[in-house]
Amino acid sequence: MLQFENLSADIVRAPVLRNICADLPQGSINAVVGRNGAGKTTLLRAIMGLIKLREGRILFDGCDLAGVPDYGRAKLGIGYAPQERVMFPTLSVEENLRLPCQVAGFSKAQVDERLALTLDVVPQLRDMLPRSGAALSGGQGKMAALGRALMIGSRLVLLDEPFQGLAPALATQYSEALKRLQSRVPELCIVITESNGSLLKDVQDRTLHIERGALLPDAAPISTSSSPFIEAYP
Numbered sequence: 106m107l108q109f110e111n112l113s114a115d116i117v118r119a120p121v122l123r124n125i126c127a128d129l130p131q132g133s134i135n136a137v138v139g140r141n142g143a144g145k146t147t148l149l150r151a152i153m154g155l156i157k158l159r160e161g162r163i164l165f166d167g168c169d170l171a172g173v174p175d176y177g178r179a180k181l182g183i184g185y186a187p188q189e190r191v192m193f194p195t196l197s198v199e200e201n202l203r204l205p206c207q208v209a210g211f212s213k214a215q216v217d218e219r220l221a222l223t224l225d226v227v228p229q230l231r232d233m234l235p236r237s238g239a240a241l242s243g244g245q246g247k248m249a250a251l252g253r254a255l256m257i258g259s260r261l262v263l264l265d266e267p268f269q270g271l272a273p274a275l276a277t278q279y280s281e282a283l284k285r286l287q288s289r290v291p292e293l294c295i296v297i298t299e300s301n302g303s304l305l306k307d308v309q310d311r312t313l314h315i316e317r318g319a320l321l322p323d324a325a326p327i328s329t330s331s332s333p334f335i336e337a338y339p
């Protein structure tokens with residue numbers, strides 16, 4: 106469902122993503138693990154159209170995302186929780202959650218339906234709904250950022266370093282939410298980046314290792330699939 110074809114991208118003329126090829130299927134939880142500066146955030150930003158590609162293509166259900174402007178990608182059902190998890194401080198948590206769907210033109214009934222699913226998957230958000238987006242702790246902010254990505258992400262959800270800095274109890278709740286999400290929406294594709302793979306609590310089906318902008322060849326699927334998952338190297 107999400108394919109990277111020889112993806113390369115530069116930032117300030119320095120190569121940051123190098124010849125990335127991978128195929129992330131529907132219904133999979135994929136971890137992208139690599140050190141700080143390896144290119145994880147840049148890869149997610151490329152999917153969201155926030156970084157220009159130098160070469161290659163990103164296909165989403167066979168459609169080249171180059172033809173979809175950044176603001177149009179959410180409408181395709183792609184949800185993104187950036188590392189910095191910005192919540193609008195003047196809005197309540199509920200308003201923060203509803204906002205991306207409203208911007209994408211969902212009807213009230215559709216937004217209500219997405220909110221019900223999100224609260225089912227992340228029940229911790231229920232008590233936070235009336236609170237200001239500015240009144241959340243770091244861990245609560247990460248849960249809210251997950252919720253906001255789920256509101257719009259009906260087909261693909263991108264989570265940038267969600268486990269970083271989470272207290273152990275919250276990290277457990279977070280991984281339980283991801284497992285619930287997979288059971289409620291089995292066709293959903295999820296991509297999670299992390300610098301420290303051990304924080305992931307084995308929530309992923311597959312792991313891609315990224316180093317200096319390139320996927321490592323030893324990143325074979327963890328799942329029982331016999332086909333090679335990674336085909337890309339520097």
Ligand SMILES: Nc1ncnc2c1ncn2[C@@H]1O[C@H](COP(=O)(O)OP(=O)(O)OP(=O)(O)O)[C@@H](O)[C@H]1O
Binds near residue numbers: 139140
């Ligand atoms: N705005 C920018 N200007 C210059 N260089 C940048 C910029 N953004 C990213 N880079 C560089 O691109 C490379 C990849 O950065 P990226 O943020 O994608 O890495 P990452 O794997 O997500 O790291 P981290 O875990 O620290 O977020 C790094 O070398 C980084 O310094």
